[in-house]
Amino acid sequence: xxxxxxxxxxxxxxxxxxxxxxxxxxxxxxxxxxxxxxxxxxxxxxxxxxxxxxxxxxxxxxxxxxxxxxxxxxxxxxxxxxxxxxxxxxxxxxxxxxxxxxxxxxxxxxxxxxxxxxxxxxxxxxxxxxxxxxxxxxxxxxxxxxxxxxxxxxxxxxxxxxxxxxxxxxxxxxxxxxxxxxxxxxxxxxxxxxxxxxxxxxxxxxxxxxxxxxxxxxxxxxxxxxxxxxxxxxxxxxxxxxxxxxxxxxxxxxxxxxx
Amino acid sequence: xxxxxxxxxxxxxxxxxxxxxxxxxxxxxxxxxxxxxxxxxxxxxxxxxxxxxxxxxxxxxxxxxxxxxxxxxxxxxxxxxxxxxxxxxxxxxxxxxxxxxxxxxxxxxxxxxxxxxxxxxxxxxxxxxxxxxxxxxxxxxxxxxxxxxxxxxxxxxxxxxxxxxxxxxxxxxxxxxxxxxxxxxxxxxxxxxx
Numbered sequence: 001x002x003x004x005x006x007x008x009x010x011x012x013x014x015x016x017x018x019x020x021x022x023x024x025x026x027x028x029x030x031x032x033x034x035x036x037x038x039x040x041x042x043x044x045x046x047x048x049x050x051x052x053x054x055x056x057x058x059x060x061x062x063x064x065x066x067x068x069x070x071x072x073x074x075x076x077x078x079x080x081x082x083x084x085x086x087x088x089x090x091x092x093x094x095x096x097x098x099x100x101x102x103x104x105x106x107x108x109x110x111x112x113x114x115x116x117x118x119x120x121x122x123x124x125x126x127x128x129x130x131x132x133x134x135x136x137x138x139x140x141x142x143x144x145x146x147x148x149x150x151x152x153x154x155x156x157x158x159x160x161x162x163x164x165x166x167x168x169x170x171x172x173x174x175x176x177x178x179x180x181x182x183x184x185x186x187x188x189x190x191x192x193x194x195x196x197x198x199x200x201x202x203x204x205x206x207x208x209x210x211x212x213x214x215x216x217x218x219x220x221x222x223x224x225x226x227x228x229x230x231x232x233x234x235x236x237x238x239x240x241x242x243x244x245x246x247x248x249x250x251x252x253x254x255x256x257x258x259x
Numbered sequence: 260x261x262x263x264x265x266x267x268x269x270x271x272x273x274x275x276x277x278x279x280x281x282x283x284x285x286x287x288x289x290x291x292x293x294x295x296x297x298x299x300x301x302x303x304x305x306x307x308x309x310x311x312x313x314x315x316x317x318x319x320x321x322x323x324x325x326x327x328x329x330x331x332x333x334x335x336x337x338x339x340x341x342x343x344x345x346x347x348x349x350x351x352x353x354x355x356x357x358x359x360x361x362x363x364x365x366x367x368x369x370x371x372x373x374x375x376x377x378x379x380x381x382x383x384x385x386x387x388x389x390x391x392x393x394x395x396x397x398x399x400x401x402x403x404x405x406x407x408x409x410x411x412x413x414x415x416x417x418x419x420x421x422x423x424x425x426x427x428x429x430x431x432x433x434x435x436x437x438x439x440x441x442x443x444x445x446x447x448x449x450x451x452x453x
Binding site: 235 | 286322325326330333356360370422
């Protein structure tokens with residue numbers, strides 16, 4: 001009996017992971033609809049999210065974002081967000097290749113300010129949402145290129161943007177971007193009263209509830225969601241937020257703090 | 260320590276009393292969590308919520324209690340006992356956190372080992388030998404399992420917890436031993452899809 005139990009468990013576990021992959025042949029995708037109809041309600045919990053995420057990590061997410069709206073229905077970015085987007089696109093490029101105005105340099109491309117807004121996106125089996133839609137799904141830790149600090153922020157806006165590709169065979173590339181409002185880190189004086197900081201192995205810190213401003217980031221900058229709770233103590237004046245990382249692929253040496 | 264007699268005549272020590280639990284409940288109501296996390300019951304610690312699932316225990320202990328106990332017992336004005344209790348509890352939380360990450364290394368394992376040892380030593384100091392259970396001994400084998408088998412999600416006991424749940428929910432009509440392999444297999448197939 002134990003053998004039957006173990007075999008059935010392993011078979012269905014593998015089947016579930018297989019069906020979670022985005023790059024399955026069409027006939028298997030059809031089967032997935034039936035599978036979801038019968039067992040969809042049973043798909044919940046942290047364990048399920050873990051399996052889904054691992055499945056995507058090992059096999060990749062086959063579903064690339066696509067612009068669904070007609071060009072005249074797209075939203076136009078504000079000047080500030082547009083400039084942030086250009087900075088984000090140029091971040092790993094030297095010299096910069098994207099600009100907002102025509103350039104005499106032949107390798108410079110003008111970035112289209114039109115985007116398609118999204119309220120919710122699911123990437124690698126994890127759902128991210130704008131703060132207006134779901135506060136818990138909007139609070140994320142993220143890193144910037146070249147540093148090992150994790151910053152805490154809130155997703156204000158999610159948009160899909162299409163641009164001309166550089167160094168790729170495809171003519172255009174479509175990508176999801178997030179407008180993040182970053183929580184301010186504590187200064188040294190305040191940090192002395194942070195009770196979470198004393199435990200170096202604990203992935204939890206206090207942040208100020210004041211925001212530093214908006215910035216545009218890519219999907220690959222996102223580390224994980226975080227659990228958050230307002231924090232108040234008499235010895236610490238101001239409004240603060242406990243930020244507890246929910247990253248389960250934690251790497252030692254990556255510091256949960258911000259500057 | 261003789262664990263079979265350690266609990267005999269031991270006085271009851273309440274650590275999470277009603278005042279602490281009230282703070283935990285208040286923080287739980289204000290805590291924002293992503294939708295993929297299983298939430299612990301809002302009246303955690305009361306009899307009313309019944310038996311918690313392993314996933315709910317994980318959220319309660321790794322998220323909710325960490326947030327509140329650090330706030331209550333981690334400030335400079337906390338008593339030495341409160342601070343000792345906090346260090347004791349957080350050493351277990353840190354050990355569990357680093358033992359269950361999706362990647363592991365010798366540094367991870369040393370951190371786990373160090374905090375598990377501190378947890379057991381400080382438990383002995385705070386509560387005496389009566390507080391030790393067989394799982395404390397078993398936990399000292401986790402570092403060698405991490406070295407031998409890699410990240411814990413490949414060999415941890417969550418699937419077996421699920422088995423226990425399946426077997427407990429199985430309707431036997433009080434006729435133990437009458438279930439056929441087919442019935443069990445079908446039930447398992449359905450449930451393991453969860």
